Amino acid sequence: MKITLLTGKTFDIEKEVSFPIEVVLSKRAKLLGLRIDAKKRVPVLTVPKYCSKKQAVNFVKAQEKWIEEHLQKLPTRKPFEEGEKISFNGCELELRHCQNLRAGVQIENGYLLVSGEKTFFARRVRDFIKEQAQKILYQMSIEKAAKLQCKVKRVIIKDTKSRWGSCSSLNNINYNWRIMLAPPLVIDYLTAHEVAHLKHQDHSPEFWKCVDELAKDAAYGRQWLKKNAESLNRYI
Ligand SMILES: [Zn+2]
Numbered sequence: 001m002k003i004t005l006l007t008g009k010t011f012d013i014e015k016e017v018s019f020p021i022e023v024v025l026s027k028r029a030k031l032l033g034l035r036i037d038a039k040k041r042v043p044v045l046t047v048p049k050y051c052s053k054k055q056a057v058n059f060v061k062a063q064e065k066w067i068e069e070h071l072q073k074l075p076t077r078k079p080f081e082e083g084e085k086i087s088f089n090g091c092e093l094e095l096r097h098c099q100n101l102r103a104g105v106q107i108e109n110g111y112l113l114v115s116g117e118k119t120f121f122a123r124r125v126r127d128f129i130k131e132q133a134q135k136i137l138y139q140m141s142i143e144k145a146a147k148l149q150c151k152v153k154r155v156i157i158k159d160t161k162s163r164w165g166s167c168s169s170l171n172n173i174n175y176n177w178r179i180m181l182a183p184p185l186v187i188d189y190l191t192a193h194e195v196a197h198l199k200h201q202d203h204s205p206e207f208w209k210c211v212d213e214l215a216k217d218a219a220y221g222r223q224w225l226k227k228n229a230e231s232l233n234r235y236i
Pocket residue numbers: 193197203
């Protein structure tokens with residue numbers, strides 16, 4: 001990627017540092033900055049108005065180890081695979097392809113049996129989890145809402161990776177289907193969190209008090225999600 005400096009000189013930073021890097025020229029930045037674009041899996045360099053080629057190149061070179069470490073830490077996106085073990089709503093299940101199974105997908109003796117063409121294996125596992133998520137999370141949500149004397153209009157299962165759930169002013173609750181892969185206490189916390197938003201739209205102390213009343217262990221759930229969000233969100 002080419003950088004044009006204020007002096008009008010242009011140079012190709014990738015040639016200097018020998019790995020892919022994106023550059024953002026910033027009028028407001030005062031210092032050189034570096035971050036990782038997790039989606040594109042590349043480092044992004046912010047170059048301020050007054051900066052020389054030498055400064056930019058030296059800065060990136062000095063951060064090479066940091067870049068490498070952070071790129072390695074990025075979660076790899078992965079589809080469900082045969083033989084893999086997952087936690088589904090608190091049950092440890094091994095995924096198994098079973099071509100001639102009558103029902104599409106079913107749970108049996110610690111296995112999640114998946115019928116049909118192998119090409120569609122991952123998609124069928126995901127669709128099954130989404131379908132179950134709809135039923136299970138709806139039930140958990142209306143039970144918790146009843147305790148607050150509130151009503152849930154709809155529960156919608158989404159594919160958002162940026163958030164685990166949300167609650168609209170129309171009393172619709174959205175959940176990321178991947179929450180079904182978390183331990184039961186975590187699913188319990190997330191439903192408590194979203195249901196508590198039916199009563200409190202903010203994250204005020206009253207809101208958190210309400211979450212604590214609805215959840216079995218809100219602190220555990222919160223921490224677990226913070227720590228493990230990336231590993232659950234790997235699934236596509
Ligand atoms: Zn919230």
